[in-house]
Amino acid sequence: MIRLIFFVLYFFLSFAIYAESNVTEECNQEWICLIQTKDEDGITLSIRNYNTNPQVTNSVLLNATLVNFKTDISFPYYVVVKGPSPVYITKFVLDDKTKNAFHSFSFLFRPGDWDSVHDDSVSYLLPFARGIRTKVVQGYNGSVTHFGTFAHSIDFGLPVGTPVHAARKGYVTATESKYSEGGFRKELLSKANFIIIQHEDGTLGNYAHLMKNGVVVKVGDSVEAGQLIGYSGNTGYTQGPHLHFEVHKPNRQLDVTTIPTSFKTQYSERDTLKEYFMYWHPRPGIDPIKAEILEEDIQICKLSPKRERVECGKTAFQLGENFLVSLEFVRPGNQKIEVDISIEGKSFEPMKLDWVAEKNLAFEARYVSIPNNPKLVGRWKARVRVNGEEKKILFFDVKP
Structure with a gap:
């Protein structure tokens, strides 16, 4: 997950009386600028967004340390800065013009509007291209990372390089694409590539764990729902390739509050x-x-040395290799799976596999090692039944 919190501390030392008006502006990278206008009575403080695009919105938490100044506001002071125009904060008035005065400012900020109200009538698009089918490998309140402020986040199991599309129209407010490493290590928490898109209601969409150089939009771009914005990856704090998606807004602690969302899917x-x-x-x-499984999701795959399924749809193996009978259910459940494996034209007793599907698996599979026996060369057949109903017959060749 992406944690976009920024902190800047400014120190200024003021002696006696300001002889003339004087304006200074200090900016934090390309995000927030503090504007100080000094005169003989003190300092007027304003804040503006560095980016002049009228859609830019940032939430700011301002603190101040004052010696020989007084003001009519209390700190910490909360303000939302929208668009390019400076927002007046306060006037710091010198308490005693004959004495030295000191002031320092610090602020935290996060993109978005903490006062925003999510438009719950919006139905989001799935954040990938049409024709792609994928599973949610971690959903709301997921036990791995989707808890606390990130409770309403979704992880889609997408291979590296899968096109990522905007789920809702908006304005690109932040991107990162320089990272290449991924793994389940705490030091990688801040090293995921991402795109942040601000929506019309002030909330933000976060698309994270993108591949290196996998961002095709830039800050300032307006994007439409369904538009290509990048490519999925496996960067940052992750157990494997996937796309992390969430809608959030900042809160008064300058963390995020994720928001439940509805999507347009094959169901509704x-x-x-x-x-x-x-x-x-x-x-x-x-x-x-209405089916629990589609015929195309029953496949023969190869088992890699890392014991991962690869080359699904493979139709030829060699003696001594391993293969998988793989099933991906549209909906998880306790379906009973039976597989009878035989060799055409040979009188070997069919091999039988049977098990009950587990609800918490992304896919179901059983693997078979092909003995290095020349008598097993030939055309193999795997008959697959689910809950007693025949679903598919798979054929593949075994060669010497």
């Missing part, structure tokens, strides 16, 4: 996504589907 126009369910963009005339 307003769907709440669930962990381990598979989702895709709705297809008119086809969806919603």
